[in-house]
Amino acid sequence: MSKIATAGNAGPKVRSDCEITIEIRQKGGIAINLKSKVKTLYGESIKSLCREVLDFFRIRNAVLSIDDSGALPLVIAARLEAAIRKITGTEMEFLPEMIKENLYATTPERTRFSRLYLPGNSPGLMINAGLHSSHGIILDLEDSVAPDKKDEARVLVRNALRQIDFRGAERMVRINQGETGLKDLQCVVPHNVNLVLVPKCETAEQVRQTQEWINEIRSRKKIRNRIFLMPIVESAMGIENCSEIARASDDVVALVIGLEDFTADMGVQRTQEGAESLYARSRLVIAAKAAGIQPIDSVFSDVGDLDGLKQNVLRSKALGFEGMGCIHPRQIRVINEGYSPDNAEIDKSIKIVLAFEEASKNGLGVVALGTKMIDAPVVKRALKTIALAEKSGLIGKDWRGKTDSNQ
Amino acid sequence: MTVRTVINAAGRRVPVQINGQPVVAFKGVGKYRPSGRKYSPQIPSCSDFPTDGNKVVRSLEEALRKCGLRNGMTISTHHHLRDGDLISNRIFEIASSMGVKDLVWFPSASFPCNDPVIRYLEDGTINRIEGSMNGPLGRFVSEGRMKGTAVLRSHGGRVQAIQDGEVRIDIAVLVAPTADPFGNAKGTGGHSSCGVIGYGKADSMYATKVIVVTDNLVDFPCYPMEIEGNYVDCVVVTDKIGIPEKIVSGTTEITRSPDRILIAELTASFLEKSGILKDGVTMQAGAGGTSLAIAVFVHEILKSKGWKSKFGFGGSTKYMVKMLEEGQMGYILDAQAFDLDAVKSVENNPNHIPYPVFNAYNYHSKGNLTSMMDIMILGATEVDVNFNGNVVTHSDGYLLHGIGGWQNCLHARNVILPLPLFRDRIPVIVDEVTTLCGPGELIDVVITERGIAINPLRKDLIKKMKGSGLPLRSISELRDEAERICGKPQKPQFDDKIVAAIKWVDGTVIDVVRKLKTSQ
Numbered sequence: 003m004s005k006i007a008t009a010g011n012a013g014p015k016v017r018s019d020c021e022i023t024i025e026i027r028q029k030g031g032i033a034i035n036l037k038s039k040v041k042t043l044y045g046e047s048i049k050s051l052c053r054e055v056l057d058f059f060r061i062r063n064a065v066l067s068i069d070d071s072g073a074l075p076l077v078i079a080a081r082l083e084a085a086i087r088k089i090t091g092t093e094m095e096f097l098p099e100m101i102k103e104n105l106y107a108t109t110p111e112r113t114r115f116s117r118l119y120l121p122g123n124s125p126g127l128m129i130n131a132g133l134h135s136s137h138g139i140i141l142d143l144e145d146s147v148a149p150d151k152k153d154e155a156r157v158l159v160r161n162a163l164r165q166i167d168f169r170g171a172e173r174m175v176r177i178n179q180g181e182t183g184l185k186d187l188q189c190v191v192p193h194n195v196n197l198v199l200v201p202k203c204e205t206a207e208q209v210r211q212t213q214e215w216i217n218e219i220r221s222r223k224k225i226r227n228r229i230f231l232m233p234i235v236e237s238a239m240g241i242e243n244c245s246e247i248a249r250a251s252d253d254v255v256a257l258v259i260g261l262e263d264f265t266a267d268m269g270v271q272r273t274q275e276g277a278e279s280l281y282a283r284s285r286l287v288i289a290a291k292a293a294g295i296q297p298i299d300s301v302f303s304d305v306g307d308l309d310g311l312k313q314n315v316l317r318s319k320a321l322g323f324e325g326m327g328c329i330h331p332r333q334i335r336v337i338n339e340g341y342s343p344d345n346a347e348i349d350k351s352i353k354i355v356l357a358f359e360e361a362s363k364n365g366l367g368v369v370a371l372g373t374k375m376i377d378a379p380v381v382k383r384a385l386k387t388i389a390l391a392e393k394s395g396l397i398g399k400d401w402r403g404k405t406d407s408n409q
Numbered sequence: 410m411t412v413r414t415v416i417n418a419a420g421r422r423v424p425v426q427i428n429g430q431p432v433v434a435f436k437g438v439g440k441y442r443p444s445g446r447k448y449s450p451q452i453p454s455c456s457d458f459p460t461d462g463n464k465v466v467r468s469l470e471e472a473l474r475k476c477g478l479r480n481g482m483t484i485s486t487h488h489h490l491r492d493g494d495l496i497s498n499r500i501f502e503i504a505s506s507m508g509v510k511d512l513v514w515f516p517s518a519s520f521p522c523n524d525p526v527i528r529y530l531e532d533g534t535i536n537r538i539e540g541s542m543n544g545p546l547g548r549f550v551s552e553g554r555m556k557g558t559a560v561l562r563s564h565g566g567r568v569q570a571i572q573d574g575e576v577r578i579d580i581a582v583l584v585a586p587t588a589d590p591f592g593n594a595k596g597t598g599g600h601s602s603c604g605v606i607g608y609g610k611a612d613s614m615y616a617t618k619v620i621v622v623t624d625n626l627v628d629f630p631c632y633p634m635e636i637e638g639n640y641v642d643c644v645v646v647t648d649k650i651g652i653p654e655k656i657v658s659g660t661t662e663i664t665r666s667p668d669r670i671l672i673a674e675l676t677a678s679f680l681e682k683s684g685i686l687k688d689g690v691t692m693q694a695g696a697g698g699t700s701l702a703i704a705v706f707v708h709e710i711l712k713s714k715g716w717k718s719k720f721g722f723g724g725s726t727k728y729m730v731k732m733l734e735e736g737q738m739g740y741i742l743d744a745q746a747f748d749l750d751a752v753k754s755v756e757n758n759p760n761h762i763p764y765p766v767f768n769a770y771n772y773h774s775k776g777n778l779t780s781m782m783d784i785m786i787l788g789a790t791e792v793d794v795n796f797n798g799n800v801v802t803h804s805d806g807y808l809l810h811g812i813g814g815w816q817n818c819l820h821a822r823n824v825i826l827p828l829p830l831f832r833d834r835i836p837v838i839v840d841e842v843t844t845l846c847g848p849g850e851l852i853d854v855v856i857t858e859r860g861i862a863i864n865p866l867r868k869d870l871i872k873k874m875k876g877s878g879l880p881l882r883s884i885s886e887l888r889d890e891a892e893r894i895c896g897k898p899q900k901p902q903f904d905d906k907i908v909a910a911i912k913w914v915d916g917t918v919i920d921v922v923r924k925l926k927t928s929q
Contacts, residue, residue, distance in 0.1 A: 017833055040834050042805035043898035072833030075896060129894070130668045133858050331667035 007088035009154040010081035011123070012069040018126035020070040022052075022081045026089055027063040032056060038070035051075055055082045058096045076165040077125045077158065084154035095160075100193065103167040107227050108196045110255040113137050113393050114296055114325040115341040116334045117174060121146035123155035128162050132169035134331040135338070139171040143186050144178050144201050152182060156189045163193040172196045174232070177212075184215055191219045195229055197255070202263065203233035204240045209250035229253065232298070236260030237267040241282045248293035257290040258327070259283055261300035274310065276317070287322040301327035308336050315340030342394045343387045351384035351391075352401055358384075412907075419797075419845055423918040427910045428537065428557050435919040438848055443773055443915070448574025450617050462591040462629060465644045469496070469622060470503045472643040473580065476618035478504060481511045481536075482579035485616060487609040488518035489584070489596060489745060493655030496584045496622050496647075498522075501529040509534060513557070515576055516540040517567060517608040517766075518811050522655065530555055539576065540567075541811020542909070550908050551808045553924035559808075559909035561801055564744075565770025565777070565817035566912050568611040573773055575916055581616035583609040583636060584650045588623035592641025593634035596746075596763070597756045599625025601651040604725075604746025604755045606635050607765035613640040624650045635763060661726045661748045663705055664698030668829060668858050673699050675879065676786070676827045676856045677706030682877045683870055685784055685823050688716040692784035693818065696726050696747040699827050700786050704728040711737040722769065722778060725751040725761070733760060742778070744769060744814075770817040772914040777817075785821035789828060791842045794885050796849030796864050798826065799842035801911060804835050806901030806925045808909055812846060816914050819851035823870075830857040836891035836898060838862075838884065843901070845920040846911055855884060862887050902926040 005026045012021035020038075034049050041048075052066055066082070073081070076098050083096050117138030120127050123146075131139050141159040143152065159175060176199035177186035187198070200212050209231060216229050231253045235244050241264070248257050261279055265272040272278065283299070290297035299318040302311045311333055318326060319341050326337050343351070354371055358381045361369035369376050391397045412424040417434035425431060433441060458464065466472045478484075484504075486497045497516065504512060510533050514526065518541045527549055529535045537557025542550050550559050562570055570576040585594030586601045596606040601624055613619050613636045621636060622645045629638075664670060680686040686707060694700040694707075705728055711718060717736065721729050723743035727750030732738035734754075742764035746752045754761045769778040779785075790810065791799040800815050802808050818824070828837050838855065853870065855862045860882035863870050874881055882890075892898075903923035913919040 040805075040898075042901050043835060044896060046899060047896050072835065074834060074894065130858060133671055134667060332670065 005089060007085045009084035009088065010073075010077075012071065016071050016126075018072050018074065018077065018129060019124070020068055020073040020078055020081055022078070022085050023067045024082065024085045024089070025065045026061060027065065030063050030065075032062070032064055032066070034066045034068065036068045036070065038068065038072075040070070040072050047075075048078060051078055052082055055079055055086075055096050059083075059086050059090070059092060059094060061086065073125065074129065074165075076161040080158040080161045081154065084157045087153065087157070098161055098165050100164045101167060103169075104164065104173070104194055106170065106194075108172045108230070110230060110295075112172065113390070114172065114256055114298060116325065116328050116337040117172070118328045118331060118334060119146070119176075119301070122159045123147050123151045125158060125162070128166055131331070132167055132171055134334050136171055136328060136331070136334045137325070137338075138174050138197070139168045140174040140176050140199060140327070141190075142176045144176045152178065156186055160189050160193055163190060163195065174199060176201060176234075183212070187212070187215050188219060191216055191229065192223045192225055194227060196227075197230040197232055199258070200231055200233045201260075202236050202240075203247055204235075204237055205243055206246040206250035209233050209247055209254060213251045213253055230255040232256045232258055234258040234260045235286060236263035238264075240264075241285055244286050244289040245292065248289045248295055254293070254295055256296035256298050256325070257286055257293075258298040259286050259300050262303070264300075274314070283321055283323070291322060296324045297322060299323040299326040301329050302333065303329065305330040305333060308332065311336050312340060338394070342396060343391050347387055348391045348397060351387040354380060354384040355388060356402065417918065419848055419919055421845055421920045423910070423921055424907060427560060427907075427918070432910070433917045435913050435917040438850060441915045441917050443573060447572050448577065448615060450615055462638070464592055464638075464641060465590050465626070465646060469499060469582075469620070469645050469647065472620045472645050473500070473503055474507075475643055476580045476620060478507065478509055478580060480509055481513075482509075483513040483515050483577060485515040485578045485581045485612045486517070487583060487606060487612065488516060488520065489603040489606045489608060490601065490651035490656050491603070492520040492522045493601070493652035494520065494522055494584070495649060495651055496582065498525050500582055501526055501534050505529050505532060505534040511536040514538045514540065515578060517564065518813065519543060519546060521545075541813070542808050543810060547808035547810075551802075551806065551922065551925050552927055553904070553906055553908055555908065558907055559922075560912060561812055561909055562912045563770070563812040563816035563914055564608070564766045564814045565772055565779075566812070566914050566916065568767045568771045569773045569914065569916055570912070571611045571615045572771065573916060578612055578616035580618045580620065581609070581612035582620045582622060583613060585621050585623045585636060586650070587625045587627055587631055588621050588636075588644055589627055589629040589631035589638065590644055591629050592619070592621045592636070592638035592644050593629070593631040594621050594623065594636040594638075594641075595631055595634060597752070598627070599623070600653055601625070601649070601656060602653075602752055602756075603651075603656050604752040605743055605763040607744050607763055607767070609636055610765040611767045613637070618642045620645060622647060622650055624648060633763075635765070657746065657752055658748050660750070661696050661701060661728075662698065663702040663728070666698070669699045670702055671858050672827045672829065672856060673702035673706055675858070675861060676703050676825060677710060679825070679854065679856060679861060679874070679879060680707065680784060681710050682879065683873050686710060686716075688714070689719045690716070690783045691719050691721070691781060692786075693722040693782055693821070694784075694786040695788065696724050697788060700788075701726060701728050703786055703827065704732070708732050708735075708737055722764070722782060723747075723751070725754065727751060730754040730758075730761070733758065742769070766814070770814055772817070773916075777820075779817050779820040780822075782818070782821035783823060785818045785824045787815055787818055787824060787826050789815075789826055789837070791837055791839050792826060792828065792852065792855055792884075793839050793842045793849070794888050796852040796855070796884060797842045797845050798847040798849075798852055799844045800846045801909075802844040802922055804839065804843055804898060804901070806843060806903060808922055812911070816847055819847045823854070824852050825854045825856060826852060827856045830859045830887060830891045831895050834895045836888070836895050838887045838891050839898075840888065844911060844922055848919075855887070857887060859890055860887055
């Protein structure tokens with residue numbers, strides 16, 4: 003077995019990360035060679051953290067080489083642990099403190115307009131991710147992490163879940179398929195994950211398998227918080243089975259379509275207009291709505307084109323989608339605003355509800371607003387819009403009083 | 410020889426002598442009263458100059474010889490050619506080949522292109538630099554390798570020092586994109602256009618000898634003249650004074666960093682909700698990516714409200730030019746043009762007015778522009794819990810930036826510093842600044858991606874912002890958050906040796922930079 007291993011990233015463009023090489027030896031004690039742009043300010047603290055980690059793993063003789071570009075302690079610890087695991091295969095975990103800000107739960111029906119994808123092995127993007135007000139933050143262990151980096155990314159994501167304040171965003175992890183996915187779950191589930199994204203989902207069985215794994219870990223580790231599931235459907239087979247997938251478990255709260263993989267599977271080009279996926283998207287929306295869960299749209303990949311994104315969101319909303327993934331923080335606002343009801347919708351809904359309430363008080367079953375008849379389904383939709391507007395902070399709970407004065 | 414030190418009004422230990430000359434310790438903002446008269450150079454006579462007005466000499470070397478270059482002289486240059494300057498280094502190359510020693514270089518700023526002067530600091534041609542020190546030059550000074558002590562001044566402090574005679578320029582070498590044989594010069598035209606050359610104005614008026622160097626000689630009169638030929642001794646014509654693409658960035662761009670955009674949005678929102686941004690507002694913002702994003706957001710607000718800024722003070726950029734052209738800004742008063750759009754605008758738009766830094770920033774003057782500004786957007790490497798600011802050293806103790814106009818701009822009505830809470834694990838909000846450049850009483854608001862701190866002295870702003878919905882925090886809460894995320898930093902270790910003095914806008918010494926212990 004090799005006694006030398008490396009984890010992490012270094013290079014001219016890397017920031018807030020480090021690359022650590024460890025050579026475990028038979029004798030000679032601990033030697034640390036540190037190259038760091040913050041050496042004057044944090045040199046001693048980096049070395050003492052590394053000694054603490056080595057001590058935890060009972061390593062007494064080793065040479066460490068650290069190339070640091072301003073990594074936070076949670077990153078340094080993750081990199082060193084990952085390098086040690088490569089050599090020893092240990093199952094021990096050096097866990098940084100779980101900050102109290104991170105101990106929150108979410109609900110099945112919460113708003114999920116925007117969820118920001120963060121590559122699971124890029125710590126620089128994680129630190130401030132919570133500042134941009136997305137409804138969810140996805141720490142991605144799947145497609146954005148190279149196969150030979152999966153193991154170290156998992157440790158980093160675990161530490162991020164414990165140490166980085168995501169400020170109320172739903173804490174999500176996208177796991178890998180199969181056995182790698184199980185390893186992912188074992189590593190992250192005990193650290194207050196709110197939701198797990200199940201990629202390339204083609205059958206209800208895949209969802210149930212994931213849920214079983216999660217439940218097994220939860221009971222073994224005595225974890226009480228619920229963990230929701232969000233299957234990603236990205237193939238023709240997945241679309242065929244999406245109704246069953248949506249109903250596979252009570253923990254499934256949303257169904258996502260992944261159009262890059264879907265169009266590849268179909269052998270067609272993905273276009274801005276999206277005619278090639280119209281049926282698939284519509285089918286998925288109906289399956290989700292029928293199961294009482296949220297249909298979520300695919301990411302928009304041109305991060306520079308915010309106008310294009312806006313048009314895309316409005317088309318998506320018109321089809322019935324209730325959210326979209328973000329691959330850059332600047333997309334968040336456009337997406338949140340796009341899926342929120344606009345002022346005209348809100349005003350109209352309030353008028354409808356008030357008119358209906360007034361009519362009911364007077365014993366009338368059907369009322370008219372202007373020339374339009376208002377019946378139960380219209381009122382139901384108006385109430386939904388108002389609830390959404392309330393949840394998005396667009397109107398206060400006192401909307402009845404506010405609008406009275408406007409009229 | 411050790412020099413006696415005293416504690417100044419800001420609580421910093423400073424020497425009473427720098428480079429053998431007595432200096433005054435900082436006494437507090439507006440407290441030091443200068444006495445005496447302004448410095449005046451020797452009286453010249455027309456009889457010493459050609460009657461046909463042609464002062465062209467064959468080379469820079471000839472001009473320097475003619476101006477009597479010798480040991481110990483002070484040589485000044487301006488920085489309008491920025492990183493494309495081809496002349497400053499050449500002066501010292503010539504001096505070195507002539508065997509001249511112990512010069513003082515007095516630039517209005519230095520750039521990476523000036524790193525080769527390190528060779529002339531090492532061979533004794535230059536004794537010291539009194540001006541900004543960046544990159545390798547800063548490193549050289551911080552490691553105690555410069556013979557004399559550096560003196561860092563703000564742009565306004567530099568012209569104050571010239572005017573008051575603290576610095577007596579023996580020879581000013583002023584590059585000019587266009588000049589005539591009499592020495593009239595301007596910043597536009599030719600292939601090295603930089604827009605304006607106002608930083609050289611005070612040098613031209615107060616230096617004993619003045620050399621204008623151009624690569625675009627035009628017939629008399631070169632108009633409008635920023636440098637007036639009556640002050641000029643010789644004119645040198647050379648192939649190339651600068652590298653155009655390094656003189657101005659082709660284009661300045663707003664930040665792409667989502668965190669910086671967030672800071673810019675918070676800043677624009679703060680300006681709007683506090684009522685600081687209003688019809689008729691006067692403002693200045695720099696050319697950094699965050700400042701540019703703020704300018705864009707401010708422009709949108711002005712447009713949507715139908716407001717107009719009375720004037721803006723440059724460094725100008727295409728974003729400011731856009732405000733001028735679209736009618737949201739009355740005038741741009743400009744000391745330097747940062748990009749090609751700005752250069753073009755100075756050349757063509759009569760409401761884009763060159764405005765020398767001598768008039769805008771000099772504190773020993775009958776009032777100046779900075780106190781008339783409503784909004785001043787500035788940066789800093791560090792701000793401490795008493796709102797004191799540092800712009801010259803990094804937290805690791807290395808001297809890496811000049812003061813620029815930063816200290817002068819602190820006199821605006823609302824001084825706002827949009828800053829990241831930390832940069833690559835280095836906290837920006839700290840217990841105590843490494844080097845004090847600006848007293849906290851002049852810094853009103855610090856805006857970070859994780860919260861906004863208003864100086865407790867600004868009770869009016871604190872009251873106005875209550876209930877604004879913006880994330881208001883105390884500055885110590887911000888410091889605590891930075892330390893919680895990054896860890897508490899160690900302090901750099903310094904020797905006693907003073908390597909640089911930091912002057913306040915009135916010429917008093919506000920702080921010093923000491924030699925770093927490099928053994929670590």
